[in-house]
Amino acid sequence: MKTRPEADFSSPLCQPYEVRQGEHGVLLMHGFAGSAAHMRPLAEGLVQQGFGVRTINLPGHATTLEDMRRCSWQDWLNAAKEAFREMKEQYRFVSVTGLSMGGCLTLMIAEQSDPTAIAPISAPMGVLNRWFPLARFAAPFLPEISWQARKDDALTPDYDLGYTGFPTKSAVDLRRIIHEARDNLCAVTCPVLCVQSSGDQVITPDSADVILQGVRSKTKGVLRLESVPHVCTISREGTRIVQALGAFFRKAEESERA
Numbered sequence: 001m002k003t004r005p006e007a008d009f010s011s012p013l014c015q016p017y018e019v020r021q022g023e024h025g026v027l028l029m030h031g032f033a034g035s036a037a038h039m040r041p042l043a044e045g046l047v048q049q050g051f052g053v054r055t056i057n058l059p060g061h062a063t064t065l066e067d068m069r070r071c072s073w074q075d076w077l078n079a080a081k082e083a084f085r086e087m088k089e090q091y092r093f094v095s096v097t098g099l100s101m102g103g104c105l106t107l108m109i110a111e112q113s114d115p116t117a118i119a120p121i122s123a124p125m126g127v128l129n130r131w132f133p134l135a136r137f138a139a140p141f142l143p144e145i146s147w148q149a150r151k152d153d154a155l156t157p158d159y160d161l162g163y164t165g166f167p168t169k170s171a172v173d174l175r176r177i178i179h180e181a182r183d184n185l186c187a188v189t190c191p192v193l194c195v196q197s198s199g200d201q202v203i204t205p206d207s208a209d210v211i212l213q214g215v216r217s218k219t220k221g222v223l224r225l226e227s228v229p230h231v232c233t234i235s236r237e238g239t240r241i242v243q244a245l246g247a248f249f250r251k252a253e254e255s256e257r258a
Helices: 036-048 065-069 073-090 101-112 130-140 168-185 206-215 238-257
Strands: 024-029 054-055 094-100 118-121 144-146 163-167 191-195 221-227
Touching: 024 036, 024 073, 024 101, 024 238, 036 054, 036 094, 036 238, 054 065, 054 073, 065 163, 073 094, 073 101, 073 168, 094 101, 094 238, 101 118, 101 168, 118 238, 130 168, 144 168, 163 168, 191 206, 191 238, 206 221, 221 238
Parallel strands: 024 054, 024 094, 094 118, 118 191, 191 221
Antiparallel strands: 144 163
16 A cells, blocks of 8 residues: 545546436446545446446535535435436436445435436445444544545556545434435335445445345346455456446346336
């Protein structure tokens, strides 16, 4: 691991990315403390397969930690729902995918609406950090958590753009998002493809299994990756994820057409 500069959110890769084409659009959402850059390679890969795509920066992300502090879990959910609503007006078919917290938001959209298919990627149903549940108690005394920026050789550096810290209260909001997504899994009926890596050291290893056991979808499966980190969308497995999601979304589209 080597030190790297703080993320430069002025990079074009951090900006929302949209390509309108075809009848099937895909909404892509980054995770907690991340940015749209984490979803850019996946979005570009799906464009090559003929999908329309849209990535977003969730409220309080890719700006400053002070902006993040002013946002709540409801702001993140509302932004996700609004982006989905807008895409429903633009496309006949709309699928949704998201990384980490974005995967939980993906599940929440499916719990409340009708996407063609969803693909939660590294979506936590639990977090391995044993201090995570204590964030609500620590927030009044420890307003912010930060760490030295590091370069992870397993990730593509140009896309590895996110905060090197977060407001402690935001961790409380993240925990709420996880619980909301998990508690309502039975409301999901659309096709579901979970993506999870054996090398993920952030989320509980049974997260994908919990999701698949909880949803009521007839079509569901899991793409298991080997030894890549939590932010697998910008890892060496990125191409495999693109291929799997593209095929899964097309199959769901064909089923919906029938």
